[in-house]
Amino acid sequence: MVLLILVLNKTECLEDILEAFSENDLRGATVIESRGMAHSLYDHDELQFVASLRRLLDPSHQENKTIFMVLEDEKVAVVSKIVNEVTGGLDQPDTGILFTLPVSHLEGIKKLEA
Numbered sequence: 001m002v003l004l005i006l007v008l009n010k011t012e013c014l015e016d017i018l019e020a021f022s023e024n025d026l027r028g029a030t031v032i033e034s035r036g037m038a039h040s041l042y043d044h045d046e047l048q049f050v051a052s053l054r055r056l057l058d059p060s061h062q063e064n065k066t067i068f069m070v071l072e073d074e075k076v077a078v079v080s081k082i083v084n085e086v087t088g089g090l091d092q093p094d095t096g097i098l099f100t101l102p103v104s105h106l107e108g109i110k111k112l113e114a
Contacts, residue, residue, distance in 0.1 A: 002100040006067040
């Protein structure tokens with residue numbers, strides 16, 4: 001069992017991703033609004049390196065969405081495929097990142113079926 005975390009910069013894809021999850025019996029995701037460190041530092045002029053960040057950042061893209069899901073290991077590939085198809089690929093700039101962490105203990109939700 002793993003905790004899958006998707007930090008989605010391409011927020012316009014969120015609804016389509018969640019719909020595809022539901023269509024594939026992938027339920028139980030938590031979605032929160034989030035903001036990356038570079039964008040958080042964007043407004044702090046006293047930091048010397050911010051000027052270089054401003055050239056790299058899209059000022060209209062301020063926030064992202066972070067999705068948390070506890071999954072059986074074998075479902076990670078399905079989630080990854082959905083996310084990459086909907087977003088056009090996480091290998092594209094400013095799309096997002098997806099990673100997993102092992103879960104050794106879980107309480108509060110029904111046991112996940114393999």
